[in-house]
Amino acid sequence: MISLEFLLTCAVVVVTPGAGVLYTVSTGLSQGRAASAWAALGCTLGIVPHMAATALGLAAVMHAGALAFQVLKAAGVLYLLYLAWATWRDTSAFGADAAGRARPVRELVGKGVLLNLLNPKLTLFFLAFLPQFIDPAARAPMAQFGALSAVFMAMTLVVFVGYGALAHGFRQRVIASHAVQNRLRRGFAAAFALMAARLAASER
Template structure:
């Protein structure tokens, strides 16, 4: 099992990694700003739930498939890029509706939760990162490597939940004010579309 010192040091590193700018941070920031605190937290919970899949993939060796197979990696990353393009299209459509002063329909918490899961699971680079990162903190001398991997994954999810949760809370508060202004809504939706489009291109062009 994990020692206290090892778990604490791993948690500290995980917090720093969650704070580092990246696609997930931008995703949480834009979704929270567009839909508010509660919706942003639903996205965060979805992203953290997606991490369960990546942790299990490492624990059972499935992540190694994406590291070894160019085809599997490409299929998954293209699926993620297409989903981000779909989100970009939705943001640009919402921008058009805001221009006509028609209020865009707010996504449900369940839809945003699923959006977070899909966003996370369709990024193969997360699995590859876990495959390279988690084993550095495991050792057969401390018992089951699979159980240690699951414990590390849980700590990483906790760190992500805390950091992304705070990001969603503060950006969501700003978003709730922005939603009162049609001009600000148009600008925010346009920005969200550009961000999602950029993330889609970055993911599609990424290498293992």
């Protein structure tokens, strides 16, 4: 069930930079290690609805229904564009005073949850990938699904927390230079916008 192949594939999926990684890293740079850990937790919790949808069979409906996929994708694109706009406008996001006005935990977690909740690729990932590692002849296949999902979520949390910690390590260099702050702010805004464009252009 939980094979080396499964672990390696999950590791590749989790480590590959995406919107969740970008959000966690930007939070680590602008708010510090603790804030990035909360952001990572939010991104991890955002996986739960996709897991539940798959377990309940709703993912099969979404997979078959082009309209449902397109609606979720459009919402994801709009949210990424909002993050790009908000990041571009927040000129003090990476400044030395950012930690002093740290976002509330519920906001950090909520943004992470929403970011992954509006990622239609996660539902398709659970639908197309995880079943390959479930033994259909097993006495409790849903228990296997739950265990595999839990491993994937645990790996996501650990890797994202690690990304945030690395970002925090560079934080002192960032807040010491206004030029670096501006480049990072514009770079993260552009990256969010690029991900929105990629999601908008993606097929089912």
